Amino acid sequence: MSTLEPATLTNGITMPRCGFGTAPMVGEEATAAVTTALEAGYRLIDTAEAYGNEDAVGRAIRASGIPRDELFVTTKFNRDWHRRSGPAQALGGSLERLGLDRVDLLLIHWPNPGLDGYVAAWEGMLALLEAGQLRAVGTSNFTPAHLQRLIDATGMAPHVNQLQCNPWIVRDRERAFHDANGIVTQSWGPLGRGWGHDELTGDLLTDPAVVAAAQAHDRTPGQVVLRWHLQLGLSVTAKSATPERIRQNLAVDDFTLTDDEVARITALDRGGAGIVDPDVFGH
Numbered sequence: 317m318s319t320l321e322p323a324t325l326t327n328g329i330t331m332p333r334c335g336f337g338t339a340p341m342v343g344e345e346a347t348a349a350v351t352t353a354l355e356a357g358y359r360l361i362d363t364a365e366a367y368g369n370e371d372a373v374g375r376a377i378r379a380s381g382i383p384r385d386e387l388f389v390t391t392k393f394n395r396d397w398h399r400r401s402g403p404a405q406a407l408g409g410s411l412e413r414l415g416l417d418r419v420d421l422l423l424i425h426w427p428n429p430g431l432d433g434y435v436a437a438w439e440g441m442l443a444l445l446e447a448g449q450l451r452a453v454g455t456s457n458f459t460p461a462h463l464q465r466l467i468d469a470t471g472m473a474p475h476v477n478q479l480q481c482n483p484w485i486v487r488d489r490e491r492a493f494h495d496a497n498g499i500v501t502q503s504w505g506p507l508g509r510g511w512g513h514d515e516l517t518g519d520l521l522t523d524p525a526v527v528a529a530a531q532a533h534d535r536t537p538g539q540v541v542l543r544w545h546l547q548l549g550l551s552v553t554a555k556s557a558t559p560e561r562i563r564q565n566l567a568v569d570d571f572t573l574t575d576d577e578v579a580r581i582t583a584l585d586r587g588g589a590g591i592v593d594p595d596v597f598g599h
C-alpha cells in the first residue's frame with residue numbers, strides 16, 4: 317500500500333495523510349507557502365483560529381482554482397468555545413475568515429481541562445457532524461484520559477487526534493489508545509522543530525540514525541523522518557516556508573525505510589521529555 321494513500325476515518329471519509337502545517341506563518345508568507353504547497357500537490361491544509369492565518373490560508377485556497385472537493389481543510393478552535401454552543405460559533409467565525417463555505421475537519425485545539433468544557437464542546441461538534449456541517453470531527457493534544465471521557469459521555473471517539481509526535485516523542489501509549497478506538501493519529505511538530513520543542517537539545521535532523529538512513533536512500537533527513545511517520549501509519553502536518561522543502565516533504569513515497577532503520581529511529585524516543593503538557597498548557 318502506498319503511504320500516500322489517504323487515511324479512512326471511522327465514518328468512511330478519506331483524509332490525505334500528508335498535510336501542510338501553516339503555523340506560525342501569517343499574512344503574505346502564509347498565502348505564498350500554501351500556494352506553493354497546493355501547487356506541489358498537498359491536499360490537506362492545517363490551520364487554526366489561534367494561528368491568526370485563516371484569512372491568508374483561505375486566500376491561497378480560493379485562488380488555487382483546485383475544486384473544493386479535492387481539498388481537505390482542517391481548522392481548530394480556542395478555549396473560548398468550550399461549551400455546547402461554542403463549536404457552531406467557532407466554525408462560523410473560521411468559515412468567515414477562510415472565505416469558504418465548509419471545513420472538512422474541526423478540532424478542539426487543546427483540552428483545557430481546567431475549564432472542564434471539552435465534553436460539552438464535543439457534544440456541540442457531534443451536533444454539527446449530525447447536521448452535515450462538518451465531514452469529520454476531532455481533537456488535538458488530548459490524552460487517553462481526555463479521550464476516554466469523550467467516549468464515555470457520547471459513545472463517539474474523535475476521528476482524528478492531532479498531537480506532538482516525532483522520533484523524540486514517539487507516543488506509544490497514545491498511539492495504542494488511538495488504534496484501539498479507531499482514531500487516526502496526526503503528528504504535529506513531525507520534524508521535531510518549531511514551536512514546542514525548545515526544551516529538547518540537539519537537532520533531530522542531524523541525529524546519526526536519521527542521517528545514516530538519509531544517506532542510504534539518497535534522501536534528506538527531513539524526508540526520512542516524514543517517511544518514518546508514514547510507515548508507522550500516522551498522518552503528518554509538516555510546515556515549511558521554503559519552497560524547496562515544501563516540495564521535498566511531500567516527495568516521500570518512492571523509498572522505504574528498512575525495519576532496522578525504523579527501529580533505530582524509533583529508539584530515539586526521549587521518554588516523554590519535551591511533551592507540551594495539555595493538562596497545563598492550552599489556549
Ligand SMILES: NC(=O)c1ccc[n+]([C@@H]2O[C@H](COP(=O)([O-])OP(=O)(O)OC[C@H]3O[C@@H](n4cnc5c(N)ncnc54)[C@H](OP(=O)(O)O)[C@@H]3O)[C@@H](O)[C@H]2O)c1
Nearest residue numbers: 337338339504505506507508509510538554555556557558
Ligand atoms: N495542534 C497543535 O497544538 C499544534 C501545535 C504546533 C503545530 N501544529 C501544526 O503542525 C504544523 C507543523 O508543526 P511545526 O511547524 O511546529 O513543526 P515541524 O513541521 O516539525 O517543523 C517546522 C520547522 O522545520 C523546518 N523544516 C521543514 N521542512 C524541513 C526539511 N525538509 N528539512 C529541514 N527543515 C525543515 C521549517 O523551516 P522553514 O519553514 O524555514 O523551511 C520549520 O522551522 C504547524 O505548522 C501547525 O499547522 C499544531
